[in-house]
Amino acid sequence: MASPAISVRDLSVSYEGHQVLDRVNLEIRPNEIMVLLGGSGSGKTTLLRQIIGLERPDSGSILIRNVDINNCAPEELKQIRRRIGVAFQESALFNSMTTEENVALPLQELTDVAEPVIEIMVYLTLAAVGLAEARKLMPHELSGGMKKRAAVARAIVMDPDILVFDEPSAGLDPIVSAELDELILFLKKAFRMTILVVTHEISSAFRIADRIAMLYKGSLIAVEDKDRFRGSTDLQIRQFLDRIPDKLGEVPAVQEHLRELSGITGVRE
Amino acid sequence: MNVLEDIGAGVVRNFAYVGGLTEQFWSGVRALPRVLPLLGKRSRWQASIRQMAAIGVAALPMIAVMAASTGMILALQGAAELRRFGALRYVIDLVAVGFTRELGPLLTAIVVSGRSGSAFSAEIGTMVVTSEIDALRTMALDPIEFVLAPKYLAAIVMVPCLTIMCNVFGILAGAGFMYLSTKMALGIYVKYVLDSIYLRDVLGGLLKSLAFATIIVHVGCMEGFKVRGGPEAVGRSTTSAVVRSTFLVILADLFFTAFFYLARLQ
Numbered sequence: 001m002a003s004p005a006i007s008v009r010d011l012s013v014s015y016e017g018h019q020v021l022d023r024v025n026l027e028i029r030p031n032e033i034m035v036l037l038g039g040s041g042s043g044k045t046t047l048l049r050q051i052i053g054l055e056r057p058d059s060g061s062i063l064i065r066n067v068d069i070n071n072c073a074p075e076e077l078k079q080i081r082r083r084i085g086v087a088f089q090e091s092a093l094f095n096s097m098t099t100e101e102n103v104a105l106p107l108q109e110l111t112d113v114a115e116p117v118i119e120i121m122v123y124l125t126l127a128a129v130g131l132a133e134a135r136k137l138m139p140h141e142l143s144g145g146m147k148k149r150a151a152v153a154r155a156i157v158m159d160p161d162i163l164v165f166d167e168p169s170a171g172l173d174p175i176v177s178a179e180l181d182e183l184i185l186f187l188k189k190a191f192r193m194t195i196l197v198v199t200h201e202i203s204s205a206f207r208i209a210d211r212i213a214m215l216y217k218g219s220l221i222a223v224e225d226k227d228r229f230r231g232s233t234d235l236q237i238r239q240f241l242d243r244i245p246d247k248l249g250e251v252p253a254v255q256e257h258l259r260e261l262s263g264i265t266g267v268r269e
Numbered sequence: 270m271n272v273l274e275d276i277g278a279g280v281v282r283n284f285a286y287v288g289g290l291t292e293q294f295w296s297g298v299r300a301l302p303r304v305l306p307l308l309g310k311r312s313r314w315q316a317s318i319r320q321m322a323a324i325g326v327a328a329l330p331m332i333a334v335m336a337a338s339t340g341m342i343l344a345l346q347g348a349a350e351l352r353r354f355g356a357l358r359y360v361i362d363l364v365a366v367g368f369t370r371e372l373g374p375l376l377t378a379i380v381v382s383g384r385s386g387s388a389f390s391a392e393i394g395t396m397v398v399t400s401e402i403d404a405l406r407t408m409a410l411d412p413i414e415f416v417l418a419p420k421y422l423a424a425i426v427m428v429p430c431l432t433i434m435c436n437v438f439g440i441l442a443g444a445g446f447m448y449l450s451t452k453m454a455l456g457i458y459v460k461y462v463l464d465s466i467y468l469r470d471v472l473g474g475l476l477k478s479l480a481f482a483t484i485i486v487h488v489g490c491m492e493g494f495k496v497r498g499g500p501e502a503v504g505r506s507t508t509s510a511v512v513r514s515t516f517l518v519i520l521a522d523l524f525f526t527a528f529f530y531l532a533r534l535q
Contacts, residue, residue, distance in 0.1 A: 049403075052407050053406075053407070054403055054406060054407070077409075078409040079409075081406075081407060081408070081409040082408075082409050084407065086403075086404065086407040088400040088403065088404060089400070090399045090400050092399055092400040092401045092403065092404035093401075094401055105408070105410075106408045106410075108310075108312065109310070109312075109408070109410055110408070110409060110410075154404075158408075
């Protein structure tokens with residue numbers, strides 16, 4: 001069996017005494033789409049920031065292609081970062097640059113590729129995400145979905161092995177969100193990338209995932225194939241999948257309302 | 270006990286701040302060669318030139334008006350006292366020496382801090398909030414080289430230039446006063462100015478302006494990099510950038526002035 005593309009081992013993170021991640025262990029296989037699910041405050045964005053090397057853990061390690069990113073030389077970390085593409089939740093496009101300049105930036109800064117070749121590579125990459133026509137537009141002229149696509153184009157232009165998405169569906173309508181899911185599936189198929197998606201969108205997760213991991217209050221409570229995850233009987237997983245808020249039953253107004261609706265024992269979509 | 274704890278925490282916080290500034294300063298100095306024309310990437314020094322226009326050219330009208338106004342105020346206040354002793358001519362010395370040693374660098378620093386220091390902080394703070402700084406890091410690009418270094422290069426070139434212009438406008442305002450009050454010709458005024466100031470005064474002022482430029486850029490950028498949270502944090506960072514940089518500029522000015530004073534006594 002191939003070694004994992006990303007390996008998280010006993011990772012613990014705390015902020016000002018508050019434990020955000022508690023001994024998390026996770027392995028992401030090459031060429032799979034792993035979706036990291038969890039509610040707000042479950043620690044999924046913290047885990048993502050750890051994996052892409054933006055923060056350091058209190059303890060534990062993260063191995064990318066068997067290299068510990070917190071214990072390697074700065075130059076080695078740079079090389080690893082070049083093999084990881086990240087599409088941020090807010091797209092993180094540079095507002096002073098056009099869409100194509102944003103996408104060209106990593107090529108111009110990190111490679112010696114000639115400018116005419118960069119232009120062709122940028123055009124092809126933007127075409128792959130369906131933005132060839134919008135290449136001259138500034139970020140503020142793009143719609144939410146187009147911004148996400150442009151961010152994906154910038155993330156894949158260096159041909160990374162690993163692609164990371166932070167809340168790709170956030171702020172998008174269901175149709176655009178589904179289009180973005182299709183794009184993620186296409187990227188996996190076309191470029192054979194390992195993809196990690198952090199989200200709380202259940203429908204999107206089941207559309208794209210090979211496996212699903214779930215974080216609950218800083219602990220990883222499940223790593224399953226998506227079909228097994230869908231059928232899980234774990235209380236926290238069921239509560240999340242059935243969208244029952246944690247404290248719902250403790251709210252007096254809800255208790256009163258539930259008493260009025262005698263015979264109803266649960267809430268379903 | 271709480272008061273002591275607060276004082277202690279405040280001291281530790283301020284030492285940590287100065288430590289962070291020092292660390293950022295050295296990173297900025299190390300990154301400077303990579304934004305220089307011919308040595309650095311074209312996009313970097315083009316960014317530096319854009320910053321020079323923003324820091325220098327765009328600030329010139331404000332510097333001119335402030336310097337001329339301050340020059341006139343200094344001449345009027347000086348003349349009110351010196352006239353009583355029949356020493357009106359010494360208004361020229363007061364304005365010329367006052368501007369080259371002190372007011373030129375200080376006024377310029379205050380204008381640049383208010384215009385550009387706050388802009389640096391707002392720009393970088395917004396980049397932090399929208400994850401652009403994180404995006405740079407994940408692309409293996411150094412935010413110090415990409416964001417700070419072009420601003421630093423632009424500031425250490427343009428702030429001394431603005432200081433020279435500030436001196437010129439301030440001293441010319443003195444010429445205006447002397448013409449209006451004594452019909453002194455510009456040529457004679459300039460001769461008196463050249464007699465009253467030494468090269469060391471001008472160089473000392475320029476050295477101060479270099480230090481002030483360094484303070485303004487690094488404080489402005491650091492306040493931006495420190496932003497956490499949403500847009501309201503960006504607003505707070507711009508205020509903090511102006512207040513802290515003005516405070517540190519005046520402290521640095523005191524240090525330099527005391528140093529030059531002691532050096533002259535030797």
